[in-house]
Amino acid sequence: MELDAVVLARIQFAFTVSFHIIFPTFTIGLSAWIATLLVIWRRTGNVRYQELARFWTRIFAVSFAMGVVSGIVLSYQFGTNWSRFSVVTGNVIGPLIGYEVLTAFFLEATFLGILLFGWNRVPPTLHVGAAILVAVGTLFSAFWILSANSWMQTPAGHEIIDGIAYPVDWLAVVFNPSFPYRLAHMVIAAYLTTSFVVLATGARYLIAGRDRDHAMIMVRMGLGMAILLAPLQAVVGDIHGQHTAEFQPAKIAAIEAHWDGARPAPLVLFALPDEKNETNRYEIAIPGVASLFITHSMEGLFPGLKDFPVENRPPVWGPFFGFRIMVGVGLAMIAMAFWGGFLWWRGRLGGARLYLRLASFTWPLGFVAVLAGWTVTEQGRQPWLATGILRTMDAISPVSAAQVATTLVLFVLVYSVVFTAGIVYINRLINKGPTPEDALAEGVPNRPLTGATSPDAPVGAEI
Amino acid sequence: MEAYLPVIWAGLIATAVALYVVMDDFDLGVGILFPFAKKEEERDAMMNSIAPFWDGNETWLVLGGGGLWVAFPQAYAVIMPALYLPVTVMLLALIFRGVSFEFRFASKPKHALWDFAFTAGSILAAFSQGVILGGVIQGITVANGEFAGGAFDWATPFALLCGLGLVAGYGLLGATWIISRVEGDLAEAARRQATVLFPAVLVFIGLVSLWTPLQFDRIAERWFSTPNIWFLWPVPLLTAGLAFLAWRSLRLKQEMVPFFTAVGLFLLCFIGLAISTFPYLVPPSLTIWDTAAVPASQVFSLIGVVFMLPIILGYFAFVFWTFRGKVRVGEGYH
Numbered sequence: 001m002e003l004d005a006v007v008l009a010r011i012q013f014a015f016t017v018s019f020h021i022i023f024p025t026f027t028i029g030l031s032a033w034i035a036t037l038l039v040i041w042r043r044t045g046n047v048r049y050q051e052l053a054r055f056w057t058r059i060f061a062v063s064f065a066m067g068v069v070s071g072i073v074l075s076y077q078f079g080t081n082w083s084r085f086s087v088v089t090g091n092v093i094g095p096l097i098g099y100e101v102l103t104a105f106f107l108e109a110t111f112l113g114i115l116l117f118g119w120n121r122v123p124p125t126l127h128v129g130a131a132i133l134v135a136v137g138t139l140f141s142a143f144w145i146l147s148a149n150s151w152m153q154t155p156a157g158h159e160i161i162d163g164i165a166y167p168v169d170w171l172a173v174v175f176n177p178s179f180p181y182r183l184a185h186m187v188i189a190a191y192l193t194t195s196f197v198v199l200a201t202g203a204r205y206l207i208a209g210r211d212r213d214h215a216m217i218m219v220r221m222g223l224g225m226a227i228l229l230a231p232l233q234a235v236v237g238d239i240h241g242q243h244t245a246e247f248q249p250a251k252i253a254a255i256e257a258h259w260d261g262a263r264p265a266p267l268v269l270f271a272l273p274d275e276k277n278e279t280n281r282y283e284i285a286i287p288g289v290a291s292l293f294i295t296h297s298m299e300g301l302f303p304g305l306k307d308f309p310v311e312n313r314p315p316v317w318g319p320f321f322g323f324r325i326m327v328g329v330g331l332a333m334i335a336m337a338f339w340g341g342f343l344w345w346r347g348r349l350g351g352a353r354l355y356l357r358l359a360s361f362t363w364p365l366g367f368v369a370v371l372a373g374w375t376v377t378e379q380g381r382q383p384w385l386a387t388g389i390l391r392t393m394d395a396i397s398p399v400s401a402a403q404v405a406t407t408l409v410l411f412v413l414v415y416s417v418v419f420t421a422g423i424v425y426i427n428r429l430i431n432k433g434p435t436p437e438d439a440l441a442e443g444v445p446n447r448p449l450t451g452a453t454s455p456d457a458p459v460g461a462e463i
Numbered sequence: 464m465e466a467y468l469p470v471i472w473a474g475l476i477a478t479a480v481a482l483y484v485v486m487d488d489f490d491l492g493v494g495i496l497f498p499f500a501k502k503e504e505e506r507d508a509m510m511n512s513i514a515p516f517w518d519g520n521e522t523w524l525v526l527g528g529g530g531l532w533v534a535f536p537q538a539y540a541v542i543m544p545a546l547y548l549p550v551t552v553m554l555l556a557l558i559f560r561g562v563s564f565e566f567r568f569a570s571k572p573k574h575a576l577w578d579f580a581f582t583a584g585s586i587l588a589a590f591s592q593g594v595i596l597g598g599v600i601q602g603i604t605v606a607n608g609e610f611a612g613g614a615f616d617w618a619t620p621f622a623l624l625c626g627l628g629l630v631a632g633y634g635l636l637g638a639t640w641i642i643s644r645v646e647g648d649l650a651e652a653a654r655r656q657a658t659v660l661f662p663a664v665l666v667f668i669g670l671v672s673l674w675t676p677l678q679f680d681r682i683a684e685r686w687f688s689t690p691n692i693w694f695l696w697p698v699p700l701l702t703a704g705l706a707f708l709a710w711r712s713l714r715l716k717q718e719m720v721p722f723f724t725a726v727g728l729f730l731l732c733f734i735g736l737a738i739s740t741f742p743y744l745v746p747p748s749l750t751i752w753d754t755a756a757v758p759a760s761q762v763f764s765l766i767g768v769v770f771m772l773p774i775i776l777g778y779f780a781f782v783f784w785t786f787r788g789k790v791r792v793g794e795g796y797h
Contacts, residue, residue, distance in 0.1 A: 062565045068518060069561040073554045075529055079543025080550055083610070086543075090536025091756045095764040098533040102771040105522045110778035113515035114785060121785050167759050397544040403614050407551045414555050418562055425569035 006396045008404040009081040012411060014378075016073050018371055019415050023067030025370050028142060028187065029194025030060045031135035033221075034115075038128045048213050053131075054119075055214075055434035056198075059426055061116055066422050068109070070415075081404060083397035088390045092158050092165045092173055093148045100144035108137035139187065146186055150179035152386045153377065154247045165389055177247050181240040182377075188236060189373070192229045193366025196333065198222035199340075200363035201430055203356040214434045216350060219359075223344065226337040234330055238293070244380075245294045245302060248387065250312065251380030253305045254319040256290045261304035265290035270324075273316040278306055311383065318379030325372040329365050336362055468762070469755040472534035473744070475768060479530055481733055483523035485726050486779075490517045492637020494560055494585025495630060496656055497578065505649045506578065512644040512790045514564055515782060521557065533764045537608060537754035538744040544610045545603045546595050546617050553591035560584030589633045590626040594618075597625030600675065600736060602746045608753075621674060628667030632729060635660040639722035646789050650718075657713055657721060665706055668732055672699070675739055681747060682739045695738065702731045 034053050041049035075097065078086050086094075114122060114130035122130070157172025158165045167173055202218030205211045245252045252258075257273045257280050258265040267289030271280035288298035295302055305313055336359060343349045385392045490513045500506050532539040543550060563581035567574045594617060601621050604612035638660060641653035676683035686695055705727045712720035742750045755761065 058569075062562075062569060065518075065562050065565045068521070069558040072521070072525055072557060075525055075532075076543065076550055076554055079528075079532065079539045080547050083540035083544050086532055086540040087536050087608075090532055090539070091760040094529075094533035094536060094756060095760055095767070097529050098764045099767050101522065101526050101529045102767050102775070105525055106519065106771075106775045106778060109519040109522045110775075110782050112518055113782050117515045118785060166757055167763070170763055397540075397547075398610050399544050399547055400614060403547050407547070410551065410555060414558060418558055421566055421570075422562065425566060429569060 003401065003405070005399060005401040005404050006393050008401055008408055009396055010392065012081060012404060012408045013074075013077060015408070015415070016070065016077065016411055018374070019419060020067065020070040020074060021370060021374060022367055023063050023070065024138070024141070025190045025193050025367065026197065027060060027064050027067055028135075028138040028190035029192075029197075030056060030063065031131070031138050032191065033194055033198060034060060035128070035131040035135045036221075038131050042124065042128055048217060051434045052214055052217060055429075057115060058429050061112075062422055062426055062429070064108075064112060066419065069418075073411075079397075080407075081397055081399070082385070082395045085385055085390060085395040088163065088395070089152070089165050089386050092155075092167050093151060095167075095170075096144050096148040096151070096174065100141055100148075104137050104141035104144065107140065108134055111137065142187055142190070143183060146183045147174050147176070147179050150182045151176045152384075153182075153381055154178040155386055155389055160389060165386070178240075178243060181236070181243050184236050185233070185240050185373075188229055188233045189366065189370050191225060192233055192333065193370060195222045195225035195229065196336075196366050197363045199226060200360050203359035204430070205433065206350065206356050207353065207360060211433050211435065219340075219349065219356075220344070223337065223340045223349075226333065227341045230330070230334040230337040234334065237327075237330070242294065248380065249303045250305070250308045250314055251319060251377070252294065253303055253308070254314045254316045254380055255323045255376060256294075257316055257320045258290060258302070258304045259306050261301060261307040263304075264288050264299050264301060265294070265304070267293070268320075271320075273320055275313075275316055314380050314382045319376045322372040322375035322379070326369045326376060329369040329372070333362075333365055333369075465758045466752070468758055468765070469534070469751040471765065472530070472755070472761055473741075473751045475765075476527060476530045476534065477733075477737055479523050479527040481730060483520070483527055484729055484733060486520035486523060487517070488589070488633045488729070489513070489636040489640035489722070490520055491560070491585045491589050492633040492635065493640060494581050494637070495589065495634045496637050496641070496653070497582045497585070499652065499656065500649065508645055508649060508790050509641060510564065510567065510581075512641065515786045517561070517564065519779065519782065521561070524557075534756055534761055535744055535751065535754040536756055538749060538751075541603060541605055541608075541610045541745050541749065541754075542599060545612060546598045547614065549591045549594040549598065549617060553588050553595065556584045556587035556591060558584070560588055585633075586630055589630045593626035593629030594622045596629070596736070597622030600625070600740060600746065601679070603748075605745060605748045608749075621678065624667070624670060624674070628664070628671060631660055631663045631667055632732075635664050636722070636725050636729065639725045643719050643722045644790055654713060654716065654721075661710060661713065664728070668702070668728075671732075672735070679739075679747075685739055698731065698735055698738065702728065702735070705731065 034056050037049045037053040037056070041047070041053060111130040111133040114127065115134055118127050118130060151173060154177040155165070156176040157167065157169040157174075159168050160166075198218050199222030202215040202220075202222060205215035206219065241252070241255075253261070256265050257268050257271055259278050259280070264287070266285035266287045268280060268283055268285045271283040271285070274281050291300040291302065292298050294300065305316070339355060340349065340359065343352045343355055349355075381387060383391050383393070385395045493509050493513050497506060497509060500509055528539075531542070559580040561584075563577045563584065567577040567581065570577060597619070598617035601617075601619060603610060604616060635657055638653040638657035642650050642657065645653070676686055685691060705724050709721060709724035709728060712724060740746050742752070744751050744754050
């Protein structure tokens, strides 16, 4: 493949958006978790919940800052690298992004200030309210951005005049066919990812024999969410997939590495898809099972890649392997959730060292699944930027490959430094724990900590 | 009605950019002045004076950029590729500036790197914004509705002058903000800095005011032809008046007046530049009407703005009220 401006711009967008999505995924879940902790604290008076909320708020602040700065980059890249896209779809997608800024960004950003710095500046009820508003803001943000993304996947409510998309029916634009499924799938993914981070952190403390009260709350609440959401996510993901088979059949064919639509599709467990020869090499497959998933019949037929002209086929490797990684991680999450649920039921959760050791390593699982899943859906949309409206190769700005290459190198350098540092600092905050001594004495200067939070405060009822 | 929609949107985007200029620029200014504070507690106090606000303030920049795409996709699609490198540098600089707030406190006591990142990011972001502004004012080569110039077309002495001018201007805003928000030695130091920066800013304002009509005939015609001149003469006069007030307030050691007069100066410069370029969004070829989104899109977004803008301004009032009062050196938000 020649490194022209289009390829470089795609690499650049893939790079910046992949870094970005990690943080919203985390902060959507984390803001809800912090709000929940604060609500429980207000209702029970158990100061452990407040300490946990403060602890996770410190981590939230670092993550949110990284999400904000990496997100601003994306909103400008539409113009710098993809100016044709801005013109062709701007009439339709632009307002969705505009609504995200208006309804979500300002809400999040302003009440974040209250959440971080308002512990003693505003009444507790108002402070809890700010935490809830931040969590709601992140959901609004997910709503609009996924609506815009889904429109690129399954455009609706528009008409094309001279190659430019014009809005006809805004409700149809916003609630385009794939949007409800994608929204549900992504929001659950965010909550599930955060649940495993919380579970892993609690497990880490339990193994280290520290902060036991806090750790048990985290393990139970994280695990409780995982037991609920991990299986639910599998069901929602399956429904999402069924729907994709209807609206984006080429994507499904790529996911299944299914070439010949005239025959029932096997479930390909492993293969090296060979796009040139239109076949799979080293295939290990179970006959008929992919057809069973998608058509509910072992004999069912659905289009294979050969049914699409070569210029309309997505690349196969990204969707194929991305999907297998995502599903594999999802199954591992379900297994961890059920195993933990069993231990909890038998009352052995707190001392199950093997389980806790394994659980302490599960924090990256959700992020891996999210990145893999987005690879599936975005590469599966190719060669279109907006399905049927604009091809990726036609969406590029009139800029030189050298310019795109230069900024790509800059982004890689800057992101490497900034995001490595961010992860190191988050890890350091987790090592310090919910009741760090320096924080209790004086506090990190801009991290407010009240005198009310003393380490020997009475421990309330366990959940 | 439809002919007025682009005008309404141009006004809204100008408002968003002006709010950005007023709000984020004292944040950036504090970053620019950061290395001049030698004591650790002073730096903490400077940071604390803006920490609860910067994120919300920066959101106006997203609204400005996003609004440009929403309402004027053609202009967005020309300006961004034309100013590709300055825009990217600004974004990278804002990354360093933004994460420094959190990283600095998370990495204590080894945070020298993030002190540097905070300052360098603030200076570079301010400079890039000036270059972007200058790059738009001086005009962009357009053919068939697309950017048709080279990668470094923006790099003119005029654009670089605008960059330096904005660094000085943001520094002035930052200094006057510190005067209004912090007590003691730090405020004294900020007052001295403001006294140095203020004449520099006036020089930059003067240079840009002379340079633009001399180099660009369209701007000279806008200001100096009749009857325009009869309507426009108050703008420079008001600027001079505000400059006098600002200078006086610095000499009289007033606390709030320097900040508000500095903001007023900024707004007047902004209005002046808007007068120079209207109705062009991409001078000298594309007007707001050439580049506007279809009315259906502008109306749909406008509904959101009409509902949300008062609410958003309410948020800001609430946050600024909550964190009102002086920040003392050696004390955080306890």
